[in-house]
Amino acid sequence: xxxxxxxxxxxxxxxxPVVKGIDLTVEQGEVFGFLGRNGAGKSTFINMLTGIIHPxxxxxxxxxxxxxxxxxxxxxxxxxDYANLYGSLTALGHLKFFSALSGRPASxxxxxxxxxxxxxEMHANKKAVKFSFGMKKKLGIAQAIIHDPELxxxxxxxxxxxxxxxxxxxxxxxxxQKSGKTVFMTSHxxxxxxxxxxxxxxxKEGEIVKxxxxxxxxxxxxxxxxxxxxxxxxxxxxxxxxxxxxxxxGTSLEMNDSCVTITVDDEQKIAEMVRAFQQCRVDVYRxxxxxxxxxxxxxxx
Amino acid sequence: xxxIGKREFVSLFKSFKSIMIIAILLATSYYSAxxxxxxxxxxTDVEDIDIHYFGLxxxxxxxxxxxxxxxxxxxxxxxxxxxxxxxxxxRTSRVSILLGKFFGILMFWFVCLLTSFLLISIFAHKLxxxxxxxxxxxxxxxxxxxIFVSVLIPKPSFTMFLGIVVGILVPIMGFWxxxxxNVWVSWIKYITPFYYLDQDGYTFLVTFLFSxxxxxxxxxxxxxxxx
Numbered sequence: 001x002x003x004x005x006x007x008x009x010x011x012x013x014x015x016x017p018v019v020k021g022i023d024l025t026v027e028q029g030e031v032f033g034f035l036g037r038n039g040a041g042k043s044t045f046i047n048m049l050t051g052i053i054h055p056x057x058x059x060x061x062x063x064x065x066x067x068x069x070x071x072x073x074x075x076x077x078x079x080x081d082y083a084n085l086y087g088s089l090t091a092l093g094h095l096k097f098f099s100a101l102s103g104r105p106a107s108x109x110x111x112x113x114x115x116x117x118x119x120x121e122m123h124a125n126k127k128a129v130k131f132s133f134g135m136k137k138k139l140g141i142a143q144a145i146i147h148d149p150e151l152x153x154x155x156x157x158x159x160x161x162x163x164x165x166x167x168x169x170x171x172x173x174x175x176x177q178k179s180g181k182t183v184f185m186t187s188h189x190x191x192x193x194x195x196x197x198x199x200x201x202x203x204k205e206g207e208i209v210k211x212x213x214x215x216x217x218x219x220x221x222x223x224x225x226x227x228x229x230x231x232x233x234x235x236x237x238x239x240x241x242x243x244x245x246x247x248x249x250g251t252s253l254e255m256n257d258s259c260v261t262i263t264v265d266d267e268q269k270i271a272e273m274v275r276a277f278q279q280c281r282v283d284v285y286r287x288x289x290x291x292x293x294x295x296x297x298x299x300x301x
Numbered sequence: 302x303x304x305i306g307k308r309e310f311v312s313l314f315k316s317f318k319s320i321m322i323i324a325i326l327l328a329t330s331y332y333s334a335x336x337x338x339x340x341x342x343x344x345t346d347v348e349d350i351d352i353h354y355f356g357l358x359x360x361x362x363x364x365x366x367x368x369x370x371x372x373x374x375x376x377x378x379x380x381x382x383x384x385x386x387x388x389x390x391x392r393t394s395r396v397s398i399l400l401g402k403f404f405g406i407l408m409f410w411f412v413c414l415l416t417s418f419l420l421i422s423i424f425a426h427k428l429x430x431x432x433x434x435x436x437x438x439x440x441x442x443x444x445x446x447x448i449f450v451s452v453l454i455p456k457p458s459f460t461m462f463l464g465i466v467v468g469i470l471v472p473i474m475g476f477w478x479x480x481x482x483n484v485w486v487s488w489i490k491y492i493t494p495f496y497y498l499d500q501d502g503y504t505f506l507v508t509f510l511f512s513x514x515x516x517x518x519x520x521x522x523x524x525x526x527x528x
Contacts, residue, residue, distance in 0.1 A: 047527075050391045051390050051391055052387050052390055052391065052527070052528045053527035053528065054525070054527060070393065070394040073391065073392055073393060073394075074392075076391070078387075078388075078391040080384075080387040080388070080391065082384055082387075084383045084384050084385055085385070085388075086385060088312070097304060097308065098388060098392065100304045101304045101305070101389070101392045101393055102392045102393075143388065
């Protein structure tokens with residue numbers, strides 16, 4: 001079943017287009033990562049889907065319900081970017097209020113369970129005005145899942161959190177996926193997206209420039225596979241021949257007595273390289289292949 | 302809607318505000334009766350009873366808008382400004398938010414007014430439901446106007462200033478329009494609640510229609526607004 005479907009979704013502020021007609025489909029059960037630099041239009045896109053702002057044109061549906069139909073709101077959870085909590089309410093008070101507002105009032109035990117999931121159980125009765133930035137962020141996530149929604153939007157869920165809290169939230173996102181929920185998240189933490197997301201979209205200047213699974217993105221960018229070979233000393237008589245072969249096989253060649261680093265555009269070249277070394281009576285001890293990370297792919301955009 | 306209304310009601314009621322408002326309503330009622338008896342010694346029994354309630358109605362007519370604006374001018378735009386509205390609009394419809402806020406404030410004033418009327422009835426020996434209904438109709442209009450202003454103007458600091466201006470000008474203009482014979486402006490009295498309050502019978506019920514129109518207009522604006 002399709003969790004999110006958008007057709008030519010656009011948002012402009014005056015004459016300035018912020019989101020330029022996005023077509024996107026997210027299947028139920030996916031953890032979908034949305035990447036892009038600041039101002040790329042990620043939050044605007046999420047805000048349109050969640051009803052915070054209105055699209056200028058285009059259409060979308062969430063869980064099969066047409067955009068603008070409020071009946072779907074009870075099935076979605078949202079942690080918006082830049083949202084304040086009610087200073088006078090406690091963490092528990094927030095969860096009770098928001099769950100009731102979603103039409104699924106949570107008991108105190110249920111609220112405590114969710115607070116435990118985000119690591120706030122010790123601060124259940126503390127007013128939000130006394131919360132640190134990280135605690136507010138955790139409570140923001142807790143309120144997004146308190147009513148057990150099917151589709152959860154998390155706008156930079158781990159930014160500003162300490163390492164322990166990040167692991168906590170990452171585990172929570174994995175648990176949500178295991179229980180069949182769909183998570184649509186944005187993040188600046190590329191490692192996190194790489195670890196958690198089943199599919200990724202890279203957004204640039206209001207458009208999706210690349211979309212796919214991590215493997216698909218890697219395959220697309222495999223034009224830059226960096227290979228490091230550790231080898232036995234190259235006989236002097238073979239050095240020129242081997243260098244000539246390597247220079248024709250790839251780019252960014254670095255050679256020393258026991259190691260060669262080279263960037264090739266095809267996996268086949270790795271096997272050919274090992275054979276070339278063997279033909280030159282050089283033993284290859286170790287081959288290290290550095291595949292493009294999400295960071296490399298992201299920076300290339 | 303119920304949850305938003307409950308939260309609005311509780312946040313207004315749990316502070317000192319409610320006690321202060323009931324005290325002001327009571328004091329005005331008591332002293333207006335006492336002062337009226339002092340300057341007009343020959344009041345009939347009926348007039349003597351009604352003067353308590355008229356004092357209260359007069360207070361709401363003159364200062365009700367100012368009180369309501371003072372307490373609730375930012376009921377919508379504060380949430381927009383601080384972006385707590387984002388949590389609300391992602392959970393429920395905008396109409397529910399608007400009506401929840403409206404009924405929360407209305408319930409607060411209903412309880413304050415009812416308490417005052419019940420307390421006044423102790424020394425007036427009568428509970429005047431007609432004046433109570435008139436006062437509530439006016440309060441309903443004033444609350445709807447406050448919600449409308451709070452939706453129309455996104456800055457709470459500006460609505461605070463505007464609240465004072467509107468709170469003072471609305472009753473003055475209302476009375477002037479009701480009494481003036483200037484044909485160019487006197488027609489405006491038909492779109493103010495004061496004219497209908499001045500009429501006998503149940504014409505004051507028209508005020509509820511105005512409240513509905515104001516809320517409808519507020520809803521149209523709020524539905525188009527980005528949060």
